[in-house]
Each structure stands twice: as structure tokens, then as C-alpha cells.
Amino acid sequence: MKILTTYFTQTGNTERIAKAIHNEISAHHDSVIKKLDATQYPSLDDYDLIFIGSPCHAGTLAAPVRDFLSQLYDNPHFHLAGFTTHASPAYSKTDFQNCISYFASVCEKKNITYHGCFECQGSLAPQLHEFIKKHKKIPDDEWDRILESNTGHPDEGDEIKVRSFARKVLSDSLT
Secondary structure, three states: OEEEEEEOOOOOHHHHHHHHHHHHHOOOOEEEEEEHHHOOHHHHHHOOEEEEEEEEEOOEEOHHHHHHHHOOOOOOOOEEEEEEEEOOOOOOHHHHHHHHHHHHHHHHHOOOEEEEEEEEEOOOOHHHHHHHHHHOOOOHHHHHHHHHHHOOOOOHHHHHHHHHHHHHHHHHHHO
8 A cells, every 4th residue: 555644834743743644654554755845636646545734724724735635636546534733722623623624525525535634732833822812812821821731732642643543544444
């Protein structure tokens, strides 16, 4: 089985999860990891399974990932699984659930076999702190708790969970 793990990242959160997936599956399968901007659409035919990762941006997948998904062929032979990182609890649970739903919706419309989406918290980019705090009207003491809970994510526990997710996706896609 030939597998591609591709992702978009700005802070390194999604990249860390992508690397954990790749490291898990590359031991027993032909596995390639590439940033999304290095992934070319015609080459997707070379893969049996594709993991696609995105940060959650304002309640949806990042624009480059949405664009990539929109260009996928209908009825491809490959299977797809998603993964996303988010700054919850700075945002509501609905925001990252919208990201998961986006993956499912695209796969349904394009008749792509979909194997679910992994999600985990990521550290919030420092340049976004004041913007989000103001936009969400979060009081200082609550904001401090949010930043503390975001610090260090994704962590080893998140990597353990995503490796388990990757194994399940592989098992499901082989049946």
C-alpha cells in the first residue's frame, strides 16, 4: 500500500501530527510525507491512501486545504483520512467539528472512501493572541487559562492518539 501524508501548517502544530502519522505507517508501508504546497494533483493517482491535515482557521479548514480538496477528482481509487489541529478552548467545539464535517462533506460529494478525521489541540500562534482575545471578548483571567491549556500541544499524548488513529485507518482501508 502506498500512502501520502500531506498537510498545511503555519505554526508547526499540524506538521507535528503529520510526522507522527508518517512515522507510524512508514514502518510497514510505502509512505511519503509532503507539505501541501509540494503535492501535485496528478501524482495523487500513485497513492492508495491519503492523509490530509489542516489547522482550524475561524471555524473551517485553512484556505489552501479547502482549495486542494475542491480540486480532488470524483471517484478516485484512493481512500482519504483527515487530521486537524485547533486552538480550542479559545474557540467553541463547533468550530473544529466544522473542520471534520468539511472533510466528510467533500468525500461524500466526490465519492471518496473516507476514514474519518483526527483532531487535537494545538498551541495558539502568539501573533494571534490579542486578535482572538479581543474578537471573542475573553476576560484576562480566562485568557490566561486558555493560553496555559494550549501550551505544549500537540504533545506526546496527542501523538499516541494519532498513531492509533493511523493504525485504525490502515486496518479499515485494507478491508
